[in-house]
Amino acid sequence: MESTDRNPARGELRFGLPFLPGVRGELLLVGFFVLSTLVLTWPIPVTMNQATGLRGDYFNNLWNVWWLRRAIAEGVSPFHTDYLFHPEGLSLLKHTLSPVNALAGVVLSTFLGPHAVFNTVLLLNFGLAAWTFSLFARYLTGSTAASVPAGLLYSFSPFHYYYLCQVNVFSLAWMPLALLWFVRVYREGGRRNTLLAALFTGCIAGSSEYYVLYAVLAVGLMLVLGRLIDPSVRWREGALRLLRAGLLSGVVVALVAAPLLWGTFFPQEPAAGAEIMGVQVKRANDLFGFEWVGGPESLTVSWPTMLGYSTLLLLFLSARRLLVHQRFWLVLGAAFLVLSLGHELHVDRVATGVPLFYGLFELVPGLEMLRKPDRAFLMIQVVAALCLAEAWVGLERRLSGASRRLAWALVVVLPMVELTGVPFHRFDYGTPAYYAALADEEDVESIVDCPPMQMDIQNARYAFWQMTHGKKQPLGYCTILSKGRSQEELMTGFVNVYYAWINGFEKHSVPEFAKDFPTWVHRVGFDRLVMHKRMPRQRPPVTELNDRTLFQPFFLVRRDLLWMRQAGLFLDQPIDAKAMFELKSLARRDFGNPIHEDDDVVVFAPRRNP
Secondary structure, eight states, X not given: OOOSOSSOOTTOOOOEETTEESHHHHHHHHHHHHXXXXXXXXXXXXXXXXXXXXXXXXXXXXXXXXHHHHHHHHTOOTTEESSSSTTTXXXXXXXXXXXXXXXXXXXXXXXXXXXXXXXXXXHHHHHHHHHHHHXXXXXXXXXXXXXXXXXXXXXXSHHHHHTTTOHHHHOOSHHHHHHXXXXXXXXXXXXXXXXXXHHHHHHHHHHOTHHHHHHHHHHHHHHHSHHHHOXXXXXXXXXXXXXXXXXXXXXXXXXXXXXXHHHHHSOSSOBOSOOHHHHHHXXXXXXXXXXXXXXXXXXXXXXXXXXXXXXXHHXXXXXXXXXXXXXXXXXXXXXXXXXXXXXXXXXXXXXXXXXOGGGGGGGSTTGGGOOOGGGGHHHHHHHHHHHHHHHHHHHHTTOOHHHHXXXXXXXXXXXXXXXXXXXOOOBOOOOOTHHHHHTTOTTOOBEEEESOOSSGGGGHHHHHHHHHHOOBOSOOOOOTTTOBHHHHHHHHHHHHHHHHHHTTOSOXXXXXXXXXXXXXXXXXXXXXXXXXXXXXXXXXXOTTTTTXXXXXXXXHHHHHHHHHHHHOSEEEEEOOHHHHHHHHHHHHHHHOSOSEEOSSEEEEOGGGOO
């Protein structure tokens, strides 16, 4: 592929290819990214009805689509539900519904199953992120050829794979567009550029509110260091343009994120007792690399492993050029590198006690949602991919003909081979067959699933199964910031009375919840009690990688690293046959004979034996 210009015209957004400019050329380029997506996500495209993960976050994203579709169909607010944590219910104002992705999922769910819906949205995000970043890199470097490897590096990278099961955090496509149009606002002004900057910032808010602050910080730095972007623009003029666009973007974000803002600043009830900033500390990066928290594993994946040795080698050889042409973005990358380290410096997994800037967020009301500073790596990824494009621009000027084409192919292929996640893990995870029949029982309003687990993330599978039976239930899984004290007390009380019941205890630690488990079931009025023959148990860690700092190229360790993230912390295991017999006997004593039993569940009808 030839560059659009041997002397790149920076600051011009050119659509198409050098030999086929315009829409047709751009469609050909989009086709290339589509094909790349199919290859670099294998075997997802041919296993669409298999699960991409077993994590609670994965099931949560599937449930979001189901709930939004149900709320629309019933004409009720999607920001409150009593289908989870029944009968109290749950406010979803601070829950990560990710409406841009969920609405796309609602449309797809009219003809696809839940796993296929998620996988389709996943593939769309991969391809779209690669293409939108190519537009960003094309504008800043003036080279279409440079934008291709940059787009691939931005999208098909370990950071993106790390969030494979969390499509809200996985939504990287809007950031390049927002940054692109803010740069255009600074350089050119204009109503159209201002509107588009606001629109794409709103898209960030509608897919992952987390990244809105990153865009704000980037634009704030742009406001201060605009001269590094374009010294031909008078700083005062560029700053005023950015302020106008930022004000409009703030209005759009406020409208899109109104539920979150309302839930943050006007909470309906006290939050559960989680130490939010304490969670942040656990999810900060190390000076040596990215903090890769799997299930029971915790390890550091070095920066060269995350970004690619081949990538960093080319950037090192092009360092002088980068310092001339991309100074602003290098400063931005350095700032976000520091932010990603959290509010205490860790070196090779050892806390140093040195405080860092991220701790200042504790002082700003409403920023408790930024509990995971490691996600600031997104902006490091932006800078690395842009610098790769700039490095190619410098390299191609030294080459010609066949040598240039070969070098371009190597710049495209080598990072993808080194950073590939292929083949991704696939899982066969379905719903107990009984729930399909339960969905048709119109007189059944609510069910209680047993055994309840002490961590709500273990109960996420019940929310997934709810998508089939459609009945209200006392368990569930939601964003930690959405869960208030009443939900925490419901889950704790449920767990305590259940385990007191099966262990023969007359007392438990939440005496106000109910006298005992059968009393609570009858008092709430659950129509069905479903005893499952499997329960999630913590899986063993991958011991050879746990508690280490990895410097191997990513493709050498990708299988275990992706397994950690896709499988999560818990795997379903059968309950011992003797224990299951005793549970059934106990339930038969207090709830009568079961009305259904198969290989997955035993079902009782409590109302028939009050």
